[in-house]
Amino acid sequence: MESPRVTILCGHYGCGKTNLALNLALEAAAAGGPVALVDLDVVNPYFRSCEYRGLLEQNGVRLIAPVFAGTTLDTPTLPPEIYSIFSPQTGRVFVDAGGDDAGATALGGLSRQLEEAGCQMLYVVNRFRALTQTPEEAASLLKEVEAASRLRAAGVVNNSHLGVETTWAHVEAAEEFGRRTAERLGLPLLYSTVPDFAAKSPLPQGFRRVRRYVRFAWEEE
Amino acid sequence: MKVLMKGNEALAEAAIRAGCRHFFGYPITPQTELAAYMSKRMPKVGGTYLQAESEISAINMVLGAASAGVRAMTSSSSPGISLKSEGISYMAGSDLPALIINVQRGGPGLGGIQPSQADYWQATKATGHGDFQILVFAPSTVQEMVDLVSDAFDAADRWRMPAMILADGMLGQMMEPVALPEEGRAQLVEKPWAAAGHGGKRPHNVINSLYLTPDKLEELVAARYFRYDQVKRQEQRAETYLCEDAELILVAYGASARVARSAVNQARERGRKVGLIRPITLWPFPADCLQEAAKTAKAFLSVEMSMGQMVDDVKLAIDCKAPVHFYGRTGGMIPTPAGVLEEIERLV
Numbered sequence: 092m093e094s095p096r097v098t099i100l101c102g103h104y105g106c107g108k109t110n111l112a113l114n115l116a117l118e119a120a121a122a123g124g125p126v127a128l129v130d131l132d133v134v135n136p137y138f139r140s141c142e143y144r145g146l147l148e149q150n151g152v153r154l155i156a157p158v159f160a161g162t163t164l165d166t167p168t169l170p171p172e173i174y175s176i177f178s179p180q181t182g183r184v185f186v187d188a189g190g191d192d193a194g195a196t197a198l199g200g201l202s203r204q205l206e207e208a209g210c211q212m213l214y215v216v217n218r219f220r221a222l223t224q225t226p227e228e229a230a231s232l233l234k235e236v237e238a239a240s241r242l243r244a245a246g247v248v249n250n251s252h253l254g255v256e257t258t259w260a261h262v263e264a265a266e267e268f269g270r271r272t273a274e275r276l277g278l279p280l281l282y283s284t285v286p287d288f289a290a291k292s293p294l295p296q297g298f299r300r301v302r303r304y305v306r307f308a309w310e311e312e
Numbered sequence: 313m314k315v316l317m318k319g320n321e322a323l324a325e326a327a328i329r330a331g332c333r334h335f336f337g338y339p340i341t342p343q344t345e346l347a348a349y350m351s352k353r354m355p356k357v358g359g360t361y362l363q364a365e366s367e368i369s370a371i372n373m374v375l376g377a378a379s380a381g382v383r384a385m386t387s388s389s390s391p392g393i394s395l396k397s398e399g400i401s402y403m404a405g406s407d408l409p410a411l412i413i414n415v416q417r418g419g420p421g422l423g424g425i426q427p428s429q430a431d432y433w434q435a436t437k438a439t440g441h442g443d444f445q446i447l448v449f450a451p452s453t454v455q456e457m458v459d460l461v462s463d464a465f466d467a468a469d470r471w472r473m474p475a476m477i478l479a480d481g482m483l484g485q486m487m488e489p490v491a492l493p494e495e496g497r498a499q500l501v502e503k504p505w506a507a508a509g510h511g512g513k514r515p516h517n518v519i520n521s522l523y524l525t526p527d528k529l530e531e532l533v534a535a536r537y538f539r540y541d542q543v544k545r546q547e548q549r550a551e552t553y554l555c556e557d558a559e560l561i562l563v564a565y566g567a568s569a570r571v572a573r574s575a576v577n578q579a580r581e582r583g584r585k586v587g588l589i590r591p592i593t594l595w596p597f598p599a600d601c602l603q604e605a606a607k608t609a610k611a612f613l614s615v616e617m618s619m620g621q622m623v624d625d626v627k628l629a630i631d632c633k634a635p636v637h638f639y640g641r642t643g644g645m646i647p648t649p650a651g652v653l654e655e656i657e658r659l660v
Contacts (some may be wrong), residue, residue, distance in 0.1 A: 219489070221325070
């Protein structure tokens with residue numbers, strides 16, 4: 092089944108949406124065709140996809156970010172350019188929504204056009220993220236996100252990780268959390284991610300390797 | 313089990329686990345998640361979360377709660393701390409323990425919302441008017457934010473003085489794995505001085521910072537400074553890294569220390585004899601550790617996200633026995649390991 096042209100990533104802030112969005116957009120660009128990444132976070136000025144403009148543009152991904160993103164002006168403003176994502180010529184689009192229901196609010200005003208353009212909203216969860224560690228907690232947050240975004244999630248991505256300390260054991264142990272969260276929501280679990288440095292080879296079915304693009308200023312290359 | 317937490321959330325959860333049940337605050341970037349987290353958690357543990365009408369109200373609510381002997385805290389970012397400074401001075405003048413968190417952003421004025429360490433002087437020299445000091449702790453990881461919240465509450469109670477966690481926007485916003493202490497393990501001390509009701513069994517306890525008789529006020533301030541001398545002897549904390557044979561020692565705290573550590577590792581790979589001293593307490597400043605290092609080191613390099621506010625403290629700590637150089641960025645810019653390495657290469 093071909094996935095819809097527009098993929099929206101939503102979830103608790105800090106679950107790893109930005110890193111996943113970077114991975115998906117860069118993979119799609121490597122596969123060919125035009126790709127755009129939309130940084131729709133109008134809530135948080137730190138650790139967001141627009142900080143990776145250089146990496147994205149070098150690899151053929153167009154970045155669409157809020158007007159004042161990356162400056163220190165703390166103003167929630169969407170760029171007019173956002174409307175280009177509804178044109179099929181833009182190609183594959185990945186939307187990195189802001190965290191929680193507050194961050195998802197920016198989707199609400201675009202929900203009708205997003206649905207017409209053909210979109211899937213993926214709910215990203217992380218077993219190790221404080222406050223959404225149980226399937227019950229993770230499931231209840233999605234209801235708030237759906238209400239704010241006026242969109243329904245099409246599937247769950249289990250992005251369970253513990254930052255640089257992630258091991259295969261962590262990822263494997265969190266698999267059940269992903270499955271139970273999806274079950275509770277009545278949604279398919281699309282896949283579980285594993286950071287490349289923690290991946291085992293060959294990777295069992297249902298897992299997807301991701302690179303760690305979101306890093307700290309002091310991390311050595 | 314470890315969990316992933318944002319620095320701001322970790323500070324809040326650590327405070328709850330340290331027995332704090334009274335939080336008074338006012339939102340400001342990049343600290344807001346702390347207050348937001350408290351607003352969700354405090355009602356669940358039977359505590360009080362109150363968003364005050366201003367920073368000034370919030371700090372005075374902390375003063376009131378601390379007077380009653382409970383663990384109370386507030387948090388803000390740079391401009392908000394300036395507003396709280398009057399209340400902090402009143403608390404110091406009333407010998408009240410409490411925790412104040414500053415998730416620093418660029419200044420002066422409204423400045424910016426990116427990370428900064430430009431409130432070093434404010435925290436260590438002049439958090440408000442009058443002769444006084446507060447305890448200042450400088451975490452450099454999210455785990456250390458958790459650990460130091462509990463230590464800061466304990467030290468504040470031990471010495472009956474306000475304590476501050478001096479963090480920055482990077483530490484507040486970044487996500488790292490943390491192990492949290494178990495709930496209900498906090499060591500809460502008796503506070504016979506607290507104004508929490510005498511039940512007709514003892515004279516009134518009075519919490520006050522107004523003393524109109526000069527000799528009485530001088531006596532109180534002198535007694536406080538006698539206590540500060542003990543604090544200086546007992547509470548200094550620093551971490552040393554690769555200092556044994558180091559000819560050049562970097563001095564950096566908080567997020568800057570992580571950048572400096574990366575630069576030290578890279579310099580070591582090139583065979584440079586470089587080390588790092590990371591102050592964990594900024595007041596009292598870890599002078600003993602620096603004096604020890606000055607016996608062998610040929611030079612020091614202070615690395616900061618400010619225009620060099622810590623340089624004088626390093627010079628004083630080592631009695632100017634070696635040159636103290638400076639490398640820093642300000643206004644919300646974060647030094648890079650490459651930038652620090654370049655400065656190291658220039659100096660060795």
